[in-house]
Amino acid sequence: MGPLIWILIVLAACIILALIVYGILCLIEPHRHELTHINLTSSKPSNTGKISLSTGEEVYPVANDPIGKEADLRLFFFSDIHIETCFISSDAICRHIEEEHNIKPFDAVIFGGDIVTWPKYKEKGFAYLRQISSLCRKLDIPFMAVTGNHDIALSDTDVEKECGVELIEGRYKVIRGSGGKEFSICGVDDTGREEREWFDMPECPEGRPVVFVAHDPDAILHTGERLPDFMLSGHTHGGQLYLPFGIRIAPRHKNVFPRAGILKGIFRYRNTTLFISRGLGCGYLPIRSGSVPELSVIEISCS
């Protein structure tokens, strides 16, 4: 064989080896997780890094800067369990909640939807959330949730009863933060991808900052007349699969935010500070790359 053939063989071997290593890393990553500390403030960020949406509106990325004072509200937030492809145990979540609560008490624990990918696994998903709700009851922390696009076949009554969680879809709940300030926490239902319907944000009384919880970050584009001060969401899995150099492997997205590359982190949309979690599970295939499963301690401060 000539030298050219040998070069091609070595090149092909290198590509195959790289693909095997990448595949192994994709299978390992869903077993890791990161506890992030997210700081959300109502102050306007500098208008740099503008992202234009297909709606003609603009969104700005926000740095996760320290608040610099005692937070008004402290939350534990997690989203997108997808129990069939979730390798983060409910024990691990409970351990983080307990440890962080001992450092400084939480005002609420919030789940952002997608208990399952397929409804036939609902019992396993319910048991997962039940363990977290038992801990919340023991620690006297309110536990609230919205459901996700994969949960549409689950009955709300079952979710509340079997998981021990309070659904805040279409309603608000008043929470007094440890600093004494009251917040309205509200949410919306998710109707799934096929016959997508968007709901207005529930009406909350004036005078209190509003934290809006919606599985899909695009819900901020459909809140009706009033915008929330803060929003928590998931759904995107942070983009889930990236190649080296941050190149994202993704199907074409119908949604406005993912199409603009808004998939994880903190953003400012009009007067709303929005956090998108990378979530815990994987959806259909048990793989992730460049988007480690995330649990978050969220500290909110109003200026």
Ligand SMILES: [Fe+2]
């Ligand atoms: Fe999801």
